[in-house]
Amino acid sequence: MRRIKPIGWIGGSVILLILIATLSLLWGQYPISLETLISYLQFKLLGGSGNETYTLLDNIILQIRLPRVLLAILIGASLATSGAAFQAMFVNPLVSPGILGVLAGAAFGAALGMLISEHWYVVQILAFIFGFIAVGVAILIGSMVTNSRSTIMLVLGGVISGSLFTALLSIIKYVADPYSTLPTIVYWLMGSLTMADLSGVLLISVPMLLSIGGMILMGKYFDILSLGDEEAKALGVNVIMVRLIAIILATIASSLSVVMAGIIGWVGLIIPHIIRMAIGPSHRLLMPLSAIVGGAFLLLADTISRLALSVEVPIGILTSLIGIPVFIIVLKNARAAWN
Amino acid sequence: MELNPIISVNDLHFSYPKRPVLEGVDFTLNRGEIVSLLGPNGCGKSTLIRLILKLIHPSQGEIWLDNKTIDRYSHREIAKHIAYIPQYNNVPFNYSVLEMVMMGRVAKHGFFVAPSAKDKEVAYESLRQIGIENLTYRTFGQLSGGQKQMVLLARALTQEVNTFIMDEPVSGLDYGNQIRLLELISDLARQGYTFLKTTHYPDHALMVSSRVVVMNEGKIIANGKPEEVITSSMIREIYGIEADLINYNRHTWCIPTFSKGVL
Numbered sequence: 001m002r003r004i005k006p007i008g009w010i011g012g013s014v015i016l017l018i019l020i021a022t023l024s025l026l027w028g029q030y031p032i033s034l035e036t037l038i039s040y041l042q043f044k045l046l047g048g049s050g051n052e053t054y055t056l057l058d059n060i061i062l063q064i065r066l067p068r069v070l071l072a073i074l075i076g077a078s079l080a081t082s083g084a085a086f087q088a089m090f091v092n093p094l095v096s097p098g099i100l101g102v103l104a105g106a107a108f109g110a111a112l113g114m115l116i117s118e119h120w121y122v123v124q125i126l127a128f129i130f131g132f133i134a135v136g137v138a139i140l141i142g143s144m145v146t147n148s149r150s151t152i153m154l155v156l157g158g159v160i161s162g163s164l165f166t167a168l169l170s171i172i173k174y175v176a177d178p179y180s181t182l183p184t185i186v187y188w189l190m191g192s193l194t195m196a197d198l199s200g201v202l203l204i205s206v207p208m209l210l211s212i213g214g215m216i217l218m219g220k221y222f223d224i225l226s227l228g229d230e231e232a233k234a235l236g237v238n239v240i241m242v243r244l245i246a247i248i249l250a251t252i253a254s255s256l257s258v259v260m261a262g263i264i265g266w267v268g269l270i271i272p273h274i275i276r277m278a279i280g281p282s283h284r285l286l287m288p289l290s291a292i293v294g295g296a297f298l299l300l301a302d303t304i305s306r307l308a309l310s311v312e313v314p315i316g317i318l319t320s321l322i323g324i325p326v327f328i329i330v331l332k333n334a335r336a337a338w339n
Numbered sequence: 340m341e342l343n344p345i346i347s348v349n350d351l352h353f354s355y356p357k358r359p360v361l362e363g364v365d366f367t368l369n370r371g372e373i374v375s376l377l378g379p380n381g382c383g384k385s386t387l388i389r390l391i392l393k394l395i396h397p398s399q400g401e402i403w404l405d406n407k408t409i410d411r412y413s414h415r416e417i418a419k420h421i422a423y424i425p426q427y428n429n430v431p432f433n434y435s436v437l438e439m440v441m442m443g444r445v446a447k448h449g450f451f452v453a454p455s456a457k458d459k460e461v462a463y464e465s466l467r468q469i470g471i472e473n474l475t476y477r478t479f480g481q482l483s484g485g486q487k488q489m490v491l492l493a494r495a496l497t498q499e500v501n502t503f504i505m506d507e508p509v510s511g512l513d514y515g516n517q518i519r520l521l522e523l524i525s526d527l528a529r530q531g532y533t534f535l536k537t538t539h540y541p542d543h544a545l546m547v548s549s550r551v552v553v554m555n556e557g558k559i560i561a562n563g564k565p566e567e568v569i570t571s572s573m574i575r576e577i578y579g580i581e582a583d584l585i586n587y588n589r590h591t592w593c594i595p596t597f598s599k600g601v602l
Binding site: 091219221227233234237 | 423448
């Protein structure tokens with residue numbers, strides 16, 4: 001029996017997200033009080049006489065903190081929904097968004113971009129393209145063997161594709177200039193939201209939100225796909241098309257997250273598990289909640305990484321450090337949601 | 340009764356590499372029938388069902404569903420004609436019974452359309468019709484085998500079709516649940532639903548069938564009224580054991596002859 005209705009869960013998690021986002025806008029090396037933020041928002045929305053503080057706030061909030069807050073939410077939501085979709089599709093609790101090699105491919109693409117060009121947009125474009133190429137390779141390998149359970153071959157294809165692009169990434173690291181390019185690549189791979197700028201974030205928010213929204217609307221299919229292909233087909237689901245669309249949407253969302261912030265692990269793995277423990281496995285509620293809580297989680301982690309130490313900790317390291325103990329607890333209680 | 344075919348199968352062949360499974364099967368399911376497919380392990384019963392549901396493709400032959408061949412239907416369209424009740428199995432996630440039953444409604448909606456309040460109402464009504472509304476909020480994975488099978492029947496009802504295909508409906512159920520499930524099937528059949536089910540038990544075929552189709556080694560070897568088809572010689576031929584058919588209480592029962600003598 002459910003004690004809290006779906007609308008309560010969604011409302012509660014949205015309030016949590018807004019709370020964390022507000023704190024994240026206020027806290028930092030230059031602390032802003034809540035009153036200042038409210039009067040600044042009034043000034044921005046309603047107009048009126050401004051003063052010099054607002055120019056400074058323009059700089060801090062609009063140029064620095066807001067893009068970062070939005071990016072953290074978008075990436076957390078992307079990774080968590082992709083992870084939830086893949087866990088249902090592959091009927092496996094250990095599956096994360098990188099299962100089909102998208103993160104390895106995008107990481108290789110980004111490193112290649114850093115090696116051959118000084119322009120940041122080249123890095124981003126190559127990251128996005130190679131994210132898709134890696135998933136394409138996985139699907140190609142997965143479809144070479146017929147007459148077998150296609151999802152297992154697909155996962156194997158992903159493992160092979162991921163290893164391939166990890167090896168190619170090592171080649172890039174090996175030939176990169178150890179004093180300039182190599183540190184950039186290594187730092188990038190640790191994951192960081194420091195590159196966020198408002199126009200870039202707004203630009204990628206469109207495809208990211210469309211992908212996240214698409215995956216949320218496909219929740220009813222994820223329920224059925226988890227029963228196995230034959231049962232799903234007999235219930236009237238076009239299994240191949242649903243799977244392909246889900247893979248495309250998850251790949252868009254995941255490679256864009258690498259494009260903007262490098263490799264951020266664990267979010268896509270643990271958030272769906274936590275939600276499933278709280279509300280049960282039905283993907284119609286699991287998908288939107290994963291998006292909201294995934295966004296809130298990454299934003300919280302990023303806020304901590306900005307504030308906790310005098311030196312900023314790369315967020316990928318922090319999500320792993322938080323993710324590992326949480327995952328152990330989740331596995332211990334996994335019976336609550338998995339059979 | 341006037342014959343009104345729903346499914347017709349003509350000269351159907353299917354083979355795995357180097358191993359033929361079906362060799363020239365002709366078969367018809369008419370509206371209002373309960374047809375039992377009887378035969379030993381590996382005779383091709385389940386393969387025939389999977390071919391009819393378009394889960395696998397024949398190497399030769401045709402399958403007709405309501406005046407169109409099956410390859411002209413999408414899975415979604417087939418689900419609007421036939422509900423499939425698989426052998427109950429474990430689901431990876433702990434869905435509630437209501438969530439499981441609601442899944443039967445998926446073919447009714449477009450790609451990005453969420454289920455509505457009406458779908459929920461249909462699900463409740465189906466659970467009532469099977470008589471398991473007390474299970475609505477239980478976890479599917481924690482039910483007994485018999486309860487799971489009844490939930491899957493309720494899910495089939497939400498598809499709002501007249502034809503049900505069941506693969507070994509009683510397999511793995513205890514004795515009481517086997518009989519209760521067979522009674523439920525005959526109740527639904529009296530309400531006008533058409534059934535095609537596979538079975539391992541000649542007894543069950545005698546109890547709940549209007550027609551029995553016997554398969555052996557990929558061919559149909561007998562097809563007709565249960566009492567005419569299920570005979571001692573047929574049991575000997577397909578199962579390799581002796582059995583007596585006796586009349587008791589206006590009904591024919593199949594009693595195996597235990598060759599070592601009853602202890």
